Amino acid sequence: MDTSTRTIAALSTPSGRGALAVIRLTGDGSQSIFASVIREVGRFKKEIARKIGVYTVLSDCHYSNYDHPENDVFGVDNTYNGQNPAVFPSDDPSSPNSVDIGKLKIIDEVTAIKYDAPRSFTGEEMVEIFCHGGIAVTGKILDRLFRQGARPAGRGEFSRRALINGKIGLLKAESIAGLIESQTEIQLQSAQLAYQGKQLESLERLKRRIINILSDIESRIEFGEVDAVAESKNELISTNRINLGKITAELEEELRRNDRIKAFDDGILVALAGPANAGKSSLFNEILGYDRSIVHDHPGTTRDIVSERITFEGVSVKLFDSAGIRDTADAVERQGIERTMFAVRSAHFILWVTAADERLDDVERQGIFNVINNVDSYTASKVASTSSVTRLPEPVEGNIVDNILVIINKVDVSPSPEKKQFCEDHSLKYIETSLTEKINTEKLFDTIGTALHAITEDIHIPEIIVNERHRDIVEWVIKDLRDSVDNFDREEVSAHYLKSALGRLEEFCGRVAGDEILDEIFGKFCIGK
Numbered sequence: 001m002d003t004s005t006r007t008i009a010a011l012s013t014p015s016g017r018g019a020l021a022v023i024r025l026t027g028d029g030s031q032s033i034f035a036s037v038i039r040e041v042g043r044f045k046k047e048i049a050r051k052i053g054v055y056t057v058l059s060d061c062h063y064s065n066y067d068h069p070e071n072d073v074f075g076v077d078n079t080y081n082g083q084n085p086a087v088f089p090s091d092d093p094s095s096p097n098s099v100d101i102g103k104l105k106i107i108d109e110v111t112a113i114k115y116d117a118p119r120s121f122t123g124e125e126m127v128e129i130f131c132h133g134g135i136a137v138t139g140k141i142l143d144r145l146f147r148q149g150a151r152p153a154g155r156g157e158f159s160r161r162a163l164i165n166g167k168i169g170l171l172k173a174e175s176i177a178g179l180i181e182s183q184t185e186i187q188l189q190s191a192q193l194a195y196q197g198k199q200l201e202s203l204e205r206l207k208r209r210i211i212n213i214l215s216d217i218e219s220r221i222e223f224g225e226v227d228a229v230a231e232s233k234n235e236l237i238s239t240n241r242i243n244l245g246k247i248t249a250e251l252e253e254e255l256r257r258n259d260r261i262k263a264f265d266d267g268i269l270v271a272l273a274g275p276a277n278a279g280k281s282s283l284f285n286e287i288l289g290y291d292r293s294i295v296h297d298h299p300g301t302t303r304d305i306v307s308e309r310i311t312f313e314g315v316s317v318k319l320f321d322s323a324g325i326r327d328t329a330d331a332v333e334r335q336g337i338e339r340t341m342f343a344v345r346s347a348h349f350i351l352w353v354t355a356a357d358e359r360l361d362d363v364e365r366q367g368i369f370n371v372i373n374n375v376d377s378y379t380a381s382k383v384a385s386t387s388s389v390t391r392l393p394e395p396v397e398g399n400i401v402d403n404i405l406v407i408i409n410k411v412d413v414s415p416s417p418e419k420k421q422f423c424e425d426h427s428l429k430y431i432e433t434s435l436t437e438k439i440n441t442e443k444l445f446d447t448i449g450t451a452l453h454a455i456t457e458d459i460h461i462p463e464i465i466v467n468e469r470h471r472d473i474v475e476w477v478i479k480d481l482r483d484s485v486d487n488f489d490r491e492e493v494s495a496h497y498l499k500s501a502l503g504r505l506e507e508f509c510g511r512v513a514g515d516e517i518l519d520e521i522f523g524k525f526c527i528g529k
Contacts, residue, residue: 005027005028005124006027006028006151007025007026007027007028007029007030007033007149007150007151008025008026008027008150008151008152008153008154008157008158009023009024009025009030009033009142009145009146009150009151009152009153010023010024010142010152010153010157010158010527011023011138011142011527012024012158013133015135015138016133016134016135017133017134017135018133018134019132019133020130020131020132020133021130021131021132021133021134021137021138022128022129022130022131023128023129023131023138023141023142023145024126024127024128024129024153024158025126025127025128025129025145025150026120026121026122026124026125026126026127026158026161027124027125027150027161028124028125029125029149030124030125030126030127030150031044031045031114031125031127033145033148033149033150034112034114034127034129034145036148037057037058037141037144037145037148038055038056038057038058039055039056039058040053040055040056043055044112044114047114049114049115049116049119050113050114050115050119051113052111052112052113053111053112053113054109054110054111055109055110055111055112056106056108056109056110057106057107057108057109057110057129057131057141057144058105058106058107058144059105059106059107059140059144107137107140107141107144108131108132108137108140108141110129110130110131110132110141111129111130112127112128112129112130113127113128114126114127115127115128118165118167120167121158121162121167122158122161122162122165122167123161123162123165123166123167124161124165129141152527153527154522154527155522155523155526155527156173156177156521156522156523156526157522157527159173159176159177159522160173160518160522163510163518169200169509169510170509170510170511170518170521171194171199171200171203171508171509171510172194172195172197173510173521173522174194174466174467174469174521175191175192175194175195175199175466176195177526178190178191178194178195178466178467179191179192179195180526183265183267183316184264184265184266184267184316185314185315185316185456186261186264186316186456186459186461187265189461190261190461190462190466191466193461193463193466194466198463199463199464199466200509202463202464203464203505203508203509206247206464206505207502207505209243209247210247210481210498210501210502210505211502213240213243213244213498214495214498214499214502216240217240217491217494217495217498218495220491221491221492221495237488240488241485241488244481244484244485245485247481248478248481248482248485251474251477251478251481252478254462254463254464254465254474255465255471255474255475255478257460257461257462257465258462258465258471260459260460261459261461261462263348264348264459266309266318267309267315267316267317267318268315268316268317268318268348268349268452268455268456269317269318269320269346269347269348269349270317270318270319270320270347270348270349270350270351270448270452271320271322271344271346271347271349271350271351272284272319272320272321272322272351272353273322273344273350273351273352273353273367273371274352274353274354274364274367274407275354275355275358275361275363275364275367277355278353278354278355278358278409278410279353279355279407279409279410279435280321280322280351280353281321282409282435282436283351283353283407283409283435284306284319284321286435286441287310287312287319287445287448288308288310288319306320306321306322307319307320307321312448312449312452313445313449313452313453315449315452315453315456317452320347322344344371347403348403348455349403349404349405349451349452349455350371350403350404350405351405351407351448352368352371352404352405352406352407353407353409354406354407354408354409354416354419355408355409355410356408356409356410356411356413356414356415356416356419356432357410357413357414357416359418360418360419360422365422368406368426368428371404372404372426402429403451403455404428404429405429405430405431405447405448405451406419406423406428406429406430406431407430407431407433407444408420408430408431408432408433409433409434409435410434410435410436411432411433411434411439411440412434412436412437412439413434416432420432429447431443431444431447464508469521470508473504473505473507473508474508476504477501477504477505480497480498480500480501480504481497481498481501483497484497484498484501
């Protein structure tokens with residue numbers, strides 16, 4: 001990537017239709033290039049930095065002062081790194097840039113802010129343009145800027161320049177990408193911890209603990225046992241071994257936390273399950289706010305998994321509607337039931353929808369017990385052959401009853417004391433409702449929202465691992481620490497592995513990152529950031 005200070009420009013908001021769009025320029029000459037495409041040149045040049053102004057972007061007027069580089073219309077040097085200067089229109093007939101400004105076509109009226117180096121995001125001279133959204137408008141403005149000497153920015157080039165100029169560190173640059181890419185509350189929290197500097201603080205504490213142990217080992221290497229007895233040396237070695245074990249255990253917990261939050265990359269997975277024709281699809285549509293699943297009084301209408309992403313009371317959710325669980329000879333429906341149970345096993349929260357006007361049969365009991373016990377498979381035929389409820393497997397220890405809500409639907413048709421009693425006997429949370437008559441629906445949604453927030457609050461965000469690069473380095477650091485402990489009797493070797501771990505942590509922070517590493521990191525950024 002070209003890391004010079006040449007002016008770059010890019011659209012910083014998503015391309016497409018929208019009320020507003022943001023275009024950024026950074027680099028030497030960025031203010032002159034912007035001035036060359038607007039009507040209010042003099043006002044912009046005199047405007048103080050970091051103050052917003054309204055300007056008119058004009059179309060290409062086909063004039064040039066390239067043959068007169070010494071010409072300075074506004075008393076400033078308009079040349080750009082020895083290349084063609086930015087071109088400024090003038091209504092002075094004697095000027096080589098003379099043009100009837102009134103005849104120029106207007107591309108857009110914009111607001112813009114100029115920043116003087118080093119008081120900008122990149123540490124360079126900058127301009128941020130706020131124009132109307134739309135492909136045509138932003139395309140024409142960028143084309144004008146490119147014609148006047150700017151070049152298209154590469155991926156993450158604004159953030160990379162901020163890093164090079166000491167405005168941000170690598171971890172903060174990565175956190176910016178994390179904020180942009182966040183699709184769930186958990187991903188956002190993780191990126192915010194890094195952006196606010198908490199990640200770096202944790203890394204610095206970790207490094208100090210390793211440095212203290214390394215200093216003790218190197219002191220013994222340097223001075224031997226002249227001033228120490230063997231007993232105190234052995235005691236110190238034991239303490240260091242314990243401390244390294246604690247650090248290793250904490251890093252291993254970081255890996256486990258990272259594994260756990262990966263399960264929430266699509267948001268909290270909520271599965272609707274239960275017997276056929278109980279109202280699952282009606283609830284699915286009610287939560288979405290529109291008809292997505294087919295609703296019919298004929299059992300078995302839904303035969304495959306239907307999913308939608310939503311935000312439910314501020315929580316990112318992936319909601320699954322599924323085939324009703326029942327004993328059936330239909331091969332297609334049976335396959336749908338198997339998929340239902342797979343979705344249920346993968347879900348973080350289960351809404352078991354059952355009908356108040358239907359009895360609690362063995363098939364439904366087995367289905368609920370399978371969910372509670374997280375059974376790997378569901379076979380309707382086995383349930384059908386069960387002659388007595390007492391033969392059904394009971395919930396085992398370590399079940400997931402806290403993440404199940406039984407919804408007893410259609411209470412307007414019939415009460416269901418049997419199903420209420422079943423829930424109470426097995427410590428299952430339940431709520432009685434009628435989706436068609438809107439009975440208790442508000443309480444139902446409040447209960448679901450409370451449960452979802454409880455799940456998010458129970459998730460422990462890793463303190464230092466935000467992305468795969470961090471995870472890879474942590475795995476190598478753990479290996480170094482283990483090798484150091486294994487070689488405590490050979491102090492030079494043990495010290496070597498601790499130095500290796502510290503070097504990897506320096507790489508983690510970006511203090512020893514080479515161009516190839518930076519290219520890989522910033523290559524994942526969006527253009528314009």
